[in-house]
Amino acid sequence: HVDLPSANIPPFAKDTGEAFGELAALAKDHIVTVCCQNEGEYQRLGELLTQFVPGARIERALGYVHEGFIWDPPGGQGARALVPYHEILNRFSVRRRRTTLGSARAMDTFLDLQIGDYVVHADHGIAKLSGLTLMKPRALPGADNPAKPKKEQEQDEYLVLEFAGKSKLYVPASQIDLVQKYVGGFKGSPPLSTLGGQRWQGQKDRVAESVKDLASELLRVRAAREHLPGIAFPRDTTWQAEFEAEFPYTETDDQLSALAAIKSDMNKPRPMDRLVCGDVGFGKTELAIRAAFKAAEFGKQVAVLVPTTVLAEQHERTFRARFSGYPFRVEAISRFRDAKETRDVLHDLAKGQVDVIIGTHRLLSQDVRFADLGLVVIDEEQRFGVEHKERLLRLRMTADILTLSATPIPRTLHMSLLGIRDISNLTTPPLDRRAIVTEVLPFNERRVQQAIRRELAREGQVFFVHNRVHDIQSVADRVRALVPEARVIYGHGQMDGDELEGVMLAFIRREADVLVSTTIIESGIDIATANTMLIADADRFGLSELHQLRGRVGRSKHRAYCYLFLPESRSLTDHARKRLAAIEQYSMLGAGFKIAMRDLEIRGAGNILGPEQSGHIAAVGYEMYCQLLEKSVHELNSEEPARKPSSASVEIGLGGIIPKTYIPSDARRLEAYRRIATAASRVELDKARIDMAGAYGEPPRATVRLYLLAELRIACAALAVRTVTIRGSDVIFQTRNAKPLAEKLSTIPPGQSRAIEAKVTILPSKNSDTLADVYFRPPPKYLEPETLLAVLRKRLCEPAQN
Numbered sequence: 184h185v186d187l188p189s190a191n192i193p194p195f196a197k198d199t200g201e202a203f204g205e206l207a208a209l210a211k212d213h214i215v216t217v218c219c220q221n222e223g224e225y226q227r228l229g230e231l232l233t234q235f236v237p238g239a240r241i242e243r244a245l246g247y248v249h250e251g252f253i254w255d256p257p258g259g260q261g262a263r264a265l266v267p268y269h270e271i272l273n274r275f276s277v278r279r280r281r282t283t284l285g286s287a288r289a290m291d292t293f294l295d296l297q298i299g300d301y302v303v304h305a306d307h308g309i310a311k312l313s314g315l316t317l318m319k320p321r322a323l324p325g326a327d328n329p330a331k332p333k334k335e336q337e338q339d340e341y342l343v344l345e346f347a348g349k350s351k352l353y354v355p356a357s358q359i360d361l362v363q364k365y366v367g368g369f370k371g372s373p374p375l376s377t378l379g380g381q382r383w384q385g386q387k388d389r390v391a392e393s394v395k396d397l398a399s400e401l402l403r404v405r406a407a408r409e410h411l412p413g414i415a416f417p418r419d420t421t422w423q424a425e426f427e428a429e430f431p432y433t434e435t436d437d438q439l440s441a442l443a444a445i446k447s448d449m450n451k452p453r454p455m456d457r458l459v460c461g462d463v464g465f466g467k468t469e470l471a472i473r474a475a476f477k478a479a480e481f482g483k484q485v486a487v488l489v490p491t492t493v494l495a496e497q498h499e500r501t502f503r504a505r506f507s508g509y510p511f512r513v514e515a516i517s518r519f520r521d522a523k524e525t526r527d528v529l530h531d532l533a534k535g536q537v538d539v540i541i542g543t544h545r546l547l548s549q550d551v552r553f554a555d556l557g558l559v560v561i562d563e564e565q566r567f568g569v570e571h572k573e574r575l576l577r578l579r580m581t582a583d584i585l586t587l588s589a590t591p592i593p594r595t596l597h598m599s600l601l602g603i604r605d606i607s608n609l610t611t612p613p614l615d616r617r618a619i620v621t622e623v624l625p626f627n628e629r630r631v632q633q634a635i636r637r638e639l640a641r642e643g644q645v646f647f648v649h650n651r652v653h654d655i656q657s658v659a660d661r662v663r664a665l666v667p668e669a670r671v672i673y674g675h676g677q678m679d680g681d682e683l684e685g686v687m688l689a690f691i692r693r694e695a696d697v698l699v700s701t702t703i704i705e706s707g708i709d710i711a712t713a714n715t716m717l718i719a720d721a722d723r724f725g726l727s728e729l730h731q732l733r734g735r736v737g738r739s740k741h742r743a744y745c746y747l748f749l750p751e752s753r754s755l756t757d758h759a760r761k762r763l764a765a766i767e768q769y770s771m772l773g774a775g776f777k778i779a780m781r782d783l784e785i786r787g788a789g790n791i792l793g794p795e796q797s798g799h800i801a802a803v804g805y806e807m808y809c810q811l812l813e814k815s816v817h818e819l820n821s822e823e824p825a826r827k828p829s830s831a832s833v834e835i836g837l838g839g840i841i842p843k844t845y846i847p848s849d850a851r852r853l854e855a856y857r858r859i860a861t862a863a864s865r866v867e868l869d870k871a872r873i874d875m876a877g878a879y880g881e882p883p884r885a886t887v888r889l890y891l892l893a894e895l896r897i898a899c900a901a902l903a904v905r906t907v908t909i910r911g912s913d914v915i916f917q918t919r920n921a922k923p924l925a926e927k928l929s930t931i932p933p934g935q936s937r938a939i940e941a942k943v944t945i946l947p948s949k950n951s952d953t954l955a956d957v958y959f960r961p962p963p964k965y966l967e968p969e970t971l972l973a974v975l976r977k978r979l980c981e982p983a984q985n
Contacts, residue, residue: 192251192264195271199508202271203235213255213264215241217271218248223428224268226421227508269431272507296853301365301373302344303804307352308376308383309365310344315849317341317840318353339838340856346378357839357889359853360829360860366805373801390799391811398815413454414557414583416481419446426476426509430469432613438466441607445474445585448605449558455583461609463734464709467587468498471560472505474585479511479538483557486582487541488575490566492517492680493687493703498541498562501709511538516545518680547574561586563731589731619737619745621770623721623763626748631717632665634746638715639669639696646716646735647699650723652677658719659699666697673699705731711739721747722759729766745770829860831899833907835914835975837968839889846879859893865980868893891972898979902927905954907975912966914959914975921945921955928959932977939965939974 192209195202209215219225228243251266296302302312317338341353342362354362367373376383434442441459448455461467475485487502489495499515506513514528514537531537535554540546544567561567561575564586575584624630638645649658652675659673672695674686683703690698691710698704698713705728716736721729729747737743747763749755755763800808817823846852855875862868872890875882882890899907903920918924928943941961948954965974 188254188256190253190255192253192266192270195273197273199231199272200235202273203231206241206266206271207236207239209253209264209266210239210241213253213262215264215266216244217241217266217268218244218246219268220247220431221245221428223425223430227425227429228268231508272504274431274504274507296359296362296364296857297850303363303365303807304344304352304354305361305363305807307344307346307378308380308386309373309804310346310352310375312342312362313345313351314343315340315356315853316343316353338840340840340852342853345375347375348377350378352378355838356841356853356856357860357892358829359856360827363804363806367801367803386802387807387811390803390808391815393799394808394812394815395819398812398819402816402819411454411581413452413581414449414481414483415452416449416477416483416557416583418450419477420480422480422509423473423477426505427473429505434469435466435609435611435613437461437607437609437611438470441609442470442473444605444607445470446477449474449477449583454581455585455605457584457605457607458586458588459607459609460588462612463589463731464613464738465609465611466613467562467589467609468501471562471585471587472502474558474583475502475539475560476506476509476511478558478583481557482555484532484535484537484553484555485539485558485560486546486553486556487539487560487562488546488567489541489543489562491703491705492519492543492676492683494562495519495541495543496684496687497709502539502541506539512536513539513541515541517542519684520680544571547571556582558583558585563588589727589734617737617740617742619733619743619770621733621745621747621767623747623749623767626719626751628665630746631662631748634715634717634744635662635666635669635697638744639666641741642712643715643741644690644693644695644710644713645669645697646704646713646732647697648702648704648716648718648732649699650701650720652701655699655701662697662699669696671695671697671699674703675701676703702728702732704735709738710735714739714741714743716743716745718745718747720750721763722750722753722755724762726762726765729762730769733766733770826900826903827861828863828893828896828900831896831904831907833892833896833899835907835909835968835971837888837892837972839887839892840885841889842883842885845883845886859889862893862897864897865894868897888972891976894980895972895976898976902979909966909971912960912963914961914966914971916957916959917948917950917954918957919954921957924957927978928957930978932981935974935977 193205195205206215206217217228219228222245225243225245232239232241232243248265248267251264251270254261254263254265256262296312298312298314300312301309303309318341319338340356342356342359344352344354344362346352365373441461445455445457445459448457459467459470471487475487478485487498489498495515495517496519499513502513512531514532516525516528520528528537528540529551532540533552533554545551559575559582561584564575567575635645647658647662649655655673655675659671663669663671672686672689674683674690676683678686686698689695690713693712702724714736716733718724718729718732724732733745736745747766749763803811841852841855843852846855855871858871858875859868862871868890872882875886895907899916902924903918904924905917905919906915908915916924916928922945925943925945928941931937931939939961941959944958944960946956946958948956961971961974965971
């Protein structure tokens with residue numbers, strides 16, 4: 184055998200100054216090289232070496248080392264020590280970084296459509312989406328139409344909407360933004376509208392009238408917020424940049440845009456009130472840590488409010504690990520601390536000696552005083568009671584508030600969608616993350632046994648959720664009997680603080696294989712090795728509660744499993760059946776927002792803004808209600824609402840389609856159509872095109888044409904064009920803004936032949952006093968649809984140049 188002269192590096196002290204002293208002592212006998220993962224760590228290491236051990240012979244290098252070691256050959260010549268930066272600061276929860284980027288497609292809409300759903304058509308009312316069909320587009324008027332294609336016209340895809348009396352409406356998929364999923368909170372099915380009837384318009388008018396008061400209240404709240412005195416934090420410093428660069432993972436695009444929004448809010452003199460919605464494990468905590476660092480560096484105190492004691496402990500570890508190496512003090516108060524420790528921490532907090540304090544609702548007690556509070560981070564606000572909310576409301580008046588939520592309650596979601604609160608969405612999953620396999624099944628001891636043994640075989644851990652304290656010990660004994668080789672422990676919220684802490688630490692340290700517990704594990708527990716969850720009597724839990732519980736597994740690259748067991752001796756209620764069906768259906772990554780909307784659908788809309796508004800929401804559907812409210816706000820502000828691309832109809836004998844051969848799933852295809860139809864600018868459309876190519880490959884010709892038509896519609900909507908049609912030798916634009924349109928059509932852009940000179944005429948519209956018809960007559964050969972599309976795009980979509 185060969186003896187290698189290597190040894191582990193002894194652990195460094197928790198105190199940063201002492202740790203660097205130990206590093207300098209090591210450097211007396213060894214050539215010491217400290218390896219940093221990134222430029223931020225490299226810069227910060229230089230500062231710490233200068234601060235604590237100036238003159239010590241310690242080398243710095245850029246590169247990833249998972250664990251450090253000492254190389255001590257016989258004779259002492261060439262003794263070296265290779266030390267990773269994270270080991271000096273006792274940061275061990277670092278994954279190996281991948282060098283390749285995974286592709287992750289952001290969820291485009293919270294309200295995805297499925298065949299069979301009840302929907303709302305903006306102009307015709309409530310219907311049922313009965314399917315998708317391929318049809319030839321409507322023929323253009325005029326038998327001698329030179330634009331009629333010579334070859335067989337390709338088919339387009341249409342949504343089939345079924346109204347009252349079995350009447351059907353075929354909506355082009357390119358106009359899918361006119362169709363929304365109906366969420367209204369009816370106990371049964373909503374009554375379908377009559378196609379062509381006046382009732383729907385009457386319902387919309389009544390709701391529009393009723394939301395005016397609400398809109399004025401909304402504007403009053405927003406105006407009051409704008410004028411509240413707050414803290415204007417300074418721009419990012421070098422420390423902030425280094426701190427962010429030390430993050431050991433790659434941020435998602437959503438994280439970066441949410442962070443930019445948070446910093447923009449913090450830089451303003453009014454108090455921030457931002458909700459960050461992101462699914463479990465999507466990186467909300469890191470955003471809170473960066474905001475806390477910004478506040479602490481400016482000399483302000485930060486309060487982090489969490490719903491459970493266990494989560495307070497975990498956040499304390501996470502914050503301390505990230506803040507190590509910086510002169511900020513992080514403390515936590517919870518049931519796990521004795522009375523003297525808590526008193527000392529609160530005393531130091533009042534004197535301004537604690538920068539970040541983490542705790543449960545204990546932080547809202549009267550005896551908790553801050554020297555200079557600047558930021559409050561609230562994790563899962565829906566878990567706090569009414570009396571806590573009132574205390575939070577007082578904090579909102581002065582400090583910046585950052586709320587994190589995976590499944591916001593409908594009221595919070597509603598306030599955010601209406602603009603009372605600012606909202607950021609994290610919809611892109613982190614690298615390596617995989618969806619959790621979710622199954623609802625009758626309780627079966629053999630299935631429990633198989634699930635636990637499979638997890639143990641891959642050296643993982645298991646959560647078993649049983650939410651009744653009185654018999655939790657007997658349930659743990661039953662699990663032990665089923666799997667004798669597993670180390671089973673149990674924990675619940677009524678345990679003594681030290682005892683519960685011991686149980687949780689034993690599980691975190693992998694001294695146990697199965698944790699039988701109540702829902703104390705629901706919020707934020709992050710144990711990468713636990714990837715199987717079994718939930719007994721799953722019908723007793725709420726929808727967001729089940730989603731939160733499920734989020735405790737699948738927090739690493741391993742496939743995770745969640746089994747929801749039905750009661751052994753009880754039948755299900757109708758609501759419970761719907762909840763379990765929803766949690767099983769929405770098991771994809773980023774489903775938290777969808778679950779929040781489904782919860783709203785099941786529970787009804789009455790608890791959003793009180794019973795007086797619930798009838799209006801039921802009449803027109805939640806999304807239409809929000810749109811009418813938004814329109815009312817614009818009117819009260821005397822603002823012109825942004826024109827939607829769907830407000831312009833382009834019929835030039837040409838269509839576009841996403842073929843089934845390209846995206847086979849109907850639901851995903853509808854999602855892609857909606858993404859294209861709702862793009863309000865060229866930038867958004869290009870982003871949709873890049874995302875689709877990343878997810879499904881390069882689009883076929885018919886889909887490229889769909890993009891080109893969408894681009895033309897965006898340009899037409901910006902010029903207030905209602906319709907584009909062909910009649911005889913003319914292309915007719917009906918518009919409110921004739922002069923700018925005529926100028927663009929008359930200009931021959933660079934790269935377009937002078938042979939495409941066209942005659943442009945403006946005439947009053949026969950159909951309306953406020954509209955004009957702009958006639959565009961190019962040479963006849965340019966009326967062929969594909970060529971005409973190229974000509975119009977060149978003139979309307981590109982900047983005008985004479």
